[in-house]
Amino acid sequence: MRAENVVKRFGEREALRGVSFEAAAGDRVAVIGPNGAGKTTLLSILAGISKLDEGAVSSTSGEVGWVPQQAALYRRLTVEENLLLFARLEGHEDPRASAAEMLELTGLRERRGEIVARLSGGNQQRINIAIGLLSRPAVLLLDEPSVGLDPRQRSRLWEFVSALADRGTTVIFSTHDIQEAERYGGRLLVLADGEALFDGPPVKLREAVRREAPEAADRDFETAFVAYLHHRGH
Amino acid sequence: MRGVRWLLLKDLQILRRSPLQAVLLVAYPILIAVLVGFAISRGPEDPRVAFLNEVPPNTRINVGGGALPKANVKERICKRVECIFVGDREEAEEKVESGDVLAALVLPADLVNKINSLSTLTPGVPEVEVLVNEENAVKAELVDDRITSLLAQANLAIARRIGAEGGRYLGLLVNGGQFSVLGETIQILGLRTTARILESVTPALPRDLRPALEEVTEFAAQARDNLNVAKPLIDRLAQPIAVDKVVVGGESPPLEIFAIAVAATLTLAFVVVLLVAGSLALEREENAFSRLTRGLVSTSGLLGEKVLLGTAVGLLVTLLMLLGMRFFVPLELDRVGLWLVAILFSGAALGAAGAALGAAAREVRAVSLLAFMVTLPVAFLSLVPSGAVSPAAFDAIRYLTALFPFKPALQAITAALDEAGPGIGGPLLHLAVLFVAYALIARLALRRFATV
Numbered sequence: 001m002r003a004e005n006v007v008k009r010f011g012e013r014e015a016l017r018g019v020s021f022e023a024a025a026g027d028r029v030a031v032i033g034p035n036g037a038g039k040t041t042l043l044s045i046l047a048g049i050s051k052l053d054e055g056a057v058s059s060t061s062g063e064v065g066w067v068p069q070q071a072a073l074y075r076r077l078t079v080e081e082n083l084l085l086f087a088r089l090e091g092h093e094d095p096r097a098s099a100a101e102m103l104e105l106t107g108l109r110e111r112r113g114e115i116v117a118r119l120s121g122g123n124q125q126r127i128n129i130a131i132g133l134l135s136r137p138a139v140l141l142l143d144e145p146s147v148g149l150d151p152r153q154r155s156r157l158w159e160f161v162s163a164l165a166d167r168g169t170t171v172i173f174s175t176h177d178i179q180e181a182e183r184y185g186g187r188l189l190v191l192a193d194g195e196a197l198f199d200g201p202p203v204k205l206r207e208a209v210r211r212e213a214p215e216a217a218d219r220d221f222e223t224a225f226v227a228y229l230h231h232r233g234h
Numbered sequence: 235m236r237g238v239r240w241l242l243l244k245d246l247q248i249l250r251r252s253p254l255q256a257v258l259l260v261a262y263p264i265l266i267a268v269l270v271g272f273a274i275s276r277g278p279e280d281p282r283v284a285f286l287n288e289v290p291p292n293t294r295i296n297v298g299g300g301a302l303p304k305a306n307v308k309e310r311i312c313k314r315v316e317c318i319f320v321g322d323r324e325e326a327e328e329k330v331e332s333g334d335v336l337a338a339l340v341l342p343a344d345l346v347n348k349i350n351s352l353s354t355l356t357p358g359v360p361e362v363e364v365l366v367n368e369e370n371a372v373k374a375e376l377v378d379d380r381i382t383s384l385l386a387q388a389n390l391a392i393a394r395r396i397g398a399e400g401g402r403y404l405g406l407l408v409n410g411g412q413f414s415v416l417g418e419t420i421q422i423l424g425l426r427t428t429a430r431i432l433e434s435v436t437p438a439l440p441r442d443l444r445p446a447l448e449e450v451t452e453f454a455a456q457a458r459d460n461l462n463v464a465k466p467l468i469d470r471l472a473q474p475i476a477v478d479k480v481v482v483g484g485e486s487p488p489l490e491i492f493a494i495a496v497a498a499t500l501t502l503a504f505v506v507v508l509l510v511a512g513s514l515a516l517e518r519e520e521n522a523f524s525r526l527t528r529g530l531v532s533t534s535g536l537l538g539e540k541v542l543l544g545t546a547v548g549l550l551v552t553l554l555m556l557l558g559m560r561f562f563v564p565l566e567l568d569r570v571g572l573w574l575v576a577i578l579f580s581g582a583a584l585g586a587a588g589a590a591l592g593a594a595a596r597e598v599r600a601v602s603l604l605a606f607m608v609t610l611p612v613a614f615l616s617l618v619p620s621g622a623v624s625p626a627a628f629d630a631i632r633y634l635t636a637l638f639p640f641k642p643a644l645q646a647i648t649a650a651l652d653e654a655g656p657g658i659g660g661p662l663l664h665l666a667v668l669f670v671a672y673a674l675i676a677r678l679a680l681r682r683f684a685t686v
Contacts (some may be wrong), residue, residue, distance in 0.1 A: 049524050065529060072521035076248045089238045089530040115251070131525070 001046065001063070001139045001170060007054035010040050015041045017194040018055065023172055023187075025138065028165045030185025031174040034229065039174035040069065043143050046172065056116065066139030069144045071128040075117035079108055079127055082116060086131045102130040106160070122153025133164070140164060142173035146180060156183045175223075178222040190225075192234035195199040238539040239533035245513050245543050249442070264555055284326045284365075293346040296390065311339070311384050313527055330365045339378045339384070349392070363508035400468045403581055408461050429454040488652070494556070495648035499580065499667070500613055502552045502647075503640050506581050507588035507605045510544035511526040514592030515601040537589050537676050544588055545581035552577050552627045556651075569650060570659060576650035580643030583665040586672035587639055593679035616641040639668045669685040 001023045008016040016038045023029045028189045033234070044050040046057055047066040073082045083102050087095035105110040106126040116124060125145060132140060142161070146154045162184065166170045175181050181188055182202045190198035198205055202221070209224040210217040216227030249256050287308060311317065318335055320326045340363040350360035362385065366377045406413055417615035423431075432451040436444055502596020517523040517536070527533055556573060558564060591608065595601045616635045620628055635641040646661035 012256055048528060066525065067525060069523045070524040072346075074244065074248065074253045074520055074522060077244065079245075081247065085240055089237050089526070091236070223547050226378070 001057075001059045001172070002044035003046065003055065003057050004040075005055040006042065006045060006057065008038070008045060008050065009053050015194050016045070016052075019194070019196045020055075021189055021192070021196065021197050021199050023139070023170045025168045025170055027170050027172075028162070028184060028186040029170075029172045029189055030187070030190060031172065031189045032176075032178060032185075032225075033112065033191035034195075034234065035176075036193070038194040039191055040196055042191065043174055046109055046139075047141050049070075057058055060193055062213050063135045063137040063139075065132040065135055065140040067132035067140065067142040067145060068127050069147060070122045073116055073124070073127055073131060073202065075124075076115065078113050078115055079103070079119070080112040082127060083130060083134070085140045086134050092134070098134060102134060105133070106130045115132075120153065122149045122157065125149060125153075127155060129160070131220050139170040139172065142171065144174050146174065146175065146177065154180070178225050179220075182221050190229075192232065197229075197232055197234075238535050238542070241526075241531060241536065241539045242543055245539070248513075248516075249547075251613060256587050263550065264551065268497060268555075280314065280316045281336040281376070282318055282334070283311075283315040283380075284320045284329045284335045285312065286320050286326050286338065286340045287351075288343040289341050289345050290343060295346055295395070296350050311388060311390040314384060314387065315380065320634055330367045336366075337381060339363075339381070340365065342681060349585050352559060372664055397468050404461055404465050404468065408458050419519035422659055425454050425458040429458065488654070489656075491565075491652040492648060494559050494563055494565070495644055496617065496649055497559070498552050498556055498577075498651075499640065499644040499647050502548045502577060502580055502643065503609050503613060504586050504605075506544040506584040507591065507609050508546040509547055509593035510540045510585045511587030511601045511605045513543060514540045514589055514597050515595055515598045518596045519598055533677060533680050537586075537593075537673065537680070540589055540592070541582060541585035545578060545586035548581040548584070549574070549577050552581075569653075572650035573647075575662070576643075576646040576658060578640060579662050579669075583669040583672065584643060586669045586676060589676035590672045590679055593676045609639070612638045612640050616644060636664070637668075639665055639672075642668065 003022075004020050005018040006016050007018055019038070019042060021029070031042060033039055041050065042066060045052050047064060049066070073075065078086065080099055080103065080139055083099035084095050085225065087098040087102075090098075092098045099112075100109075103112050103188070105194070106129070108123060108126060108130075111119065111123070116127060119127075122194070123146075129140075129142065132142075140161075145161070158180075161171055161173070165186075173185070175185075185202065187201055188198065188205055189196060198208060205228070206217070206221075206224065209228045213224070213227040213231040216224045237361050259634070285308070301628060310316075318329065320329065320338070323340060325472055326340060329335045330338050335580065342361070342363060344358075345360055345362065348360040351358040352360070364381050365379075366381075368377075406422045406424065408425050410422050410427050413420045423482075429451055432447060436447050436451065439447060514537075517526065523536075526536060531539075551605070559565065560567075588605065591604050592601050595604060612635060615631050616638075618628070623631070642664035643663040645656070646658055648655050649658035649661065
């Protein structure tokens, strides 16, 4: 997936100011930054939900799966009914087989007959991701997927996402949790006020902090990151 | 189209899974509709009025020294209200205060004497007493209207009796006959006989006296002719203005058919608008909207599915209601084809309006409130007849109600139920135009408000 000089304006305000980056198959890109940095805007443009004002976005490898921040599914339907509905809407030849495959993948086969509203937030998020995967996307976009999950649920979620990346899916996710980004993101894309400040692996970000804000170089990753942003005027 | 089918199935599954919501959605409008139907089709019950008659028995109104026959005032009054006969004034007051009766009508003992004094040199003022409990303005207004109407009836009955007696005396004066006074029977010659006698004696008189007698004879003939004309005038004095109702426009079906049409349209409007607006808002409340419109189904397809859902459920509920109404009022089943056409057009236009409402809000609760806030006042305004408010206000109401599908839906369903009213073509065209307009508004609203 490639984004070139993406600009997005909301009235007078520029939410994205010429953001560019690339992600290859199997990449895990974490988009991080403070509130209002443009993370959700960038992901929704990559997903094709929002239109960009300038620049270009392209995906050479096929479908782009989209997992919004809040679970986008029907809480009064069962787990299986949700998967079946979206498989049918995707036009799958055998929607039941696709739904069964996703139930296996998410580990929710035993709970397929349960009403979604009665499931935990973590399990709802797994179905949310499973629906995003129904189109068998080459690129999976996740907007703050771990919000509201407890540590155990978060761990299972990232195991699941990492396994997808290991199978060749490009995973691009946004998060507020810097430790999570460092741990699960193979690459970090740092946004602040709509600008891309950094694009590279976490180790390189540490090096950048050491160069630009040496006083925070030996602190924890989050403190170092905040100092880096501060040094860059954000 | 494939997507629409699966979304429709999904919405029905959600409806089935929310039995309370489904029951409320169907039962509540039907309950309202049936209540409205009954309220319109059944006139109000006769109001209960306490009646105290203190006039001594066998007291009659006298005219010209003779007693008039009974005018049956009590019977006339009690035909129009439910009379509760009471023994004394205290009992009447107690019944009014307790709300057991709407009012009490007291005919005082001297009522007839005062009426009789009207033909004397010292006329009194005959009065009846009305006791009311003005606990609220509507009730007070109702009592005033009823009592005024009842007294007008009583006055009319008495005036007719007096007029009839006057006419009888006039007949005696013109044609002659017997007249009883103070137990004596007097023979009245009458103008007609007087003129005939004078004519017969005229030839026997000397020539110089004949012109004077001929003048008297002519006067008697003129008096007879003019008094003959006066008799119908006296009859008309009791009720000088008669009502001749001529229908010049606004053909209407029987009231009970109109009541059923109102009930059916109310049901259809609430079911369709609430269902379409609610299910569309649900897509956004569940965050599914952006996922669906990312290529799984088009915005038009999604709107079409919601309108289809609302129209189908509305059709089913309204048809069931109409068939149920046949127990109360005979409806012509051979017009069922027209029922279907009217309900489908109405459902589609109401559904499009519901979609426009649903597109403007994110939460189902907010949309439901909005749907009620729009549908209910428009429904009531649509029932305001011309002449009930000022012409300017009626024009404003007419234009306002023309913008929402309720009124044309009511006209279409009324026309479908009974052939007596205006044709169905105009309302169907109106509904089609509103369908297109609201569908466009809904699309624009979704684009405007459905951003992530």
